[in-house]
Amino acid sequence: IARRNRATSRPKFSSTSLALQYFDMNYGTDLGDLWPSVRIGMLSEQKYGALINNFSNTGDVMTTLQVQGAHDFVYNGALAWEEKQKTTQDHLQSEEHPLRSSTTSETQEAALPPSLSTNIKCFVFPKGDISRFKSARPDGSGMLGYYLLDAASMLPVLALDVQEGHNVLDLCAAPGGKTLALLQTQAIRHLAVNDSSVSRTARLRRVLHSYVPREHLTEDRVRITSFDGRRWGELERDTYDRVLVDVPCTTDRHSLQEEDNNVFSRVRAKERQRLPLLQIQLLLAGLEATRPGGEVVYSTCTLSPLQNECVVEQALELAQERGVSAQVQDLRPLAHVFRDTFHFLPTPRLGELVLPHLTANFGPIYLCKLRRTS
Numbered sequence: 593i594a595r596r597n598r599a600t601s602r603p604k605f606s607s608t609s610l611a612l613q614y615f616d617m618n619y620g621t622d623l624g625d626l627w628p629s630v631r632i633g634m635l636s637e638q639k640y641g642a643l644i645n646n647f648s649n650t651g652d653v654m655t656t657l658q659v660q661g662a663h664d665f666v667y668n669g670a671l672a673w674e675e676k677q678k679t680t681q682d683h684l685q686s687e688e689h690p691l692r693s694s695t696t697s698e699t700q701e702a703a704l705p706p707s708l709s710t711n712i713k714c715f716v717f718p719k720g721d722i723s724r725f726k727s728a729r730p731d732g733s734g735m736l737g738y739y740l741l742d743a744a745s746m747l748p749v750l751a752l753d754v755q756e757g758h759n760v761l762d763l764c765a766a767p768g769g770k771t772l773a774l775l776q777t778q779a780i781r782h783l784a785v786n787d788s789s790v791s792r793t794a795r796l797r798r799v800l801h802s803y804v805p806r807e808h809l810t811e812d813r814v815r816i817t818s819f820d821g822r823r824w825g826e827l828e829r830d831t832y833d834r835v836l837v838d839v840p841c842t843t844d845r846h847s848l849q850e851e852d853n854n855v856f857s858r859v860r861a862k863e864r865q866r867l868p869l870l871q872i873q874l875l876l877a878g879l880e881a882t883r884p885g886g887e888v889v890y891s892t893c894t895l896s897p898l899q900n901e902c903v904v905e906q907a908l909e910l911a912q913e914r915g916v917s918a919q920v921q922d923l924r925p926l927a928h929v930f931r932d933t934f935h936f937l938p939t940p941r942l943g944e945l946v947l948p949h950l951t952a953n954f955g956p957i958y959l960c961k962l963r964r965t966s
């Protein structure tokens with residue numbers, strides 16, 4: 593009997609294989625012919641980017657990375673952006689440019705300001721090169737030279753388009769990769785950093801203190817909290833110039849590779865099913881916290897349309913009912929300038945999606961930018 597009980601209590605499938613079954617069933621349909629290549633990318637080793645820490649000795653760090661064969665993809669994108677601007681102007685004088693469709697307005701095209709791109713530096717190895725970065729070492733003043741992350745996770749921060757003097761909210765911030773990138777701009781007047789998990793917020797604090805000198809982390813510059821982000825609309829309505837809503841999701845790559853803390857484990861089934869609702873509530877709160885005219889970027893690391901486009905659509909509808917209107921911004925120019933680094937879904941319905949690929953194994957990262965109109 594004891595043996596039979598042990599056998600029945602043992603899970604039939606591991607969480608990672610449950611995730612794979614679920615993805616095969618759903619993404620096979622969503623992505624069609626693209627799915628086999630995305631699938632093999634997600635099952636293979638992920639590629640990293642090195643976010644340069646401007647508070648460390650950047651000259652030495654960047655030279656070392658360049659010698660190893662890596663390059664700053666943000667800088668390269670900024671060059672491509674300038675080139676595109678020039679060509680667009682030339683083409684406009686003669687004919688319709690392919691990127692300027694009749695629905696793409698002038699303001700929507702300004703998705704990547706060169707001012708931001710010069711402050712955020714993220715090194716990657718070229719397409720097809722699977723070299724790995726070594727762990728960063730502290731410099732003479734104790735600051736680490738770079739932070740390793742999925743390079744595609746810089747896209748939501750770049751899309752946020754932070755400008756000098758902005759008041760910014762990072763609603764779901766831990767462990768802090770995007771917060772760190774936001775701080776690299778050194779343009780933000782006040783940054784509110786929040787994550788509902790107390791332990792993850794503690795980890796975020798440790799990350800910030802390893803990269804940013806204390807004088808840049810004073811209360812008047814950076815405020816770190818552990819509130820439920822869903823309540824932000826009640827706490828600080830119509831306040832921020834920019835809000836990043838980087839929500840909890842099925843973290844597809846992690847779910848395929850790690851048994852630990854896997855959202856596809858049977859005991860977490862309810863939590864997983866409730867994710868889209870939580871995501872809608874967080875985006876709604878983010879929209880409410882933004883001032884009219886301000887901008888929100890919604891992002892996930894899943895391929896699931898139910899957690900991506902559908903969440904944006906639902907949140908926009910609910911926001912409208914609460915007297916908050918917002919418009920989706922065109923991110924095609926941003927995807928265009930970074931097309932040499934990332935594989936984007938060719939025809940996204942709303943927002944942009946970075947697809948994992950063996951030659952550029954970043955992502956998945958979904959991002960959608962919204963501008964509050966009233």
Ligand code: SAM
Nearest residue numbers: 764765766767768769770788789820821838840
């Ligand atoms: N932005 C982070 C980064 O770049 O390192 C990653 C954020 S992670 C995808 C999502 C985070 O949302 C988790 O740290 C989780 O603790 C947090 N979270 C979950 N529910 C939340 C809520 N109701 N309010 C605020 N944060 C929440």
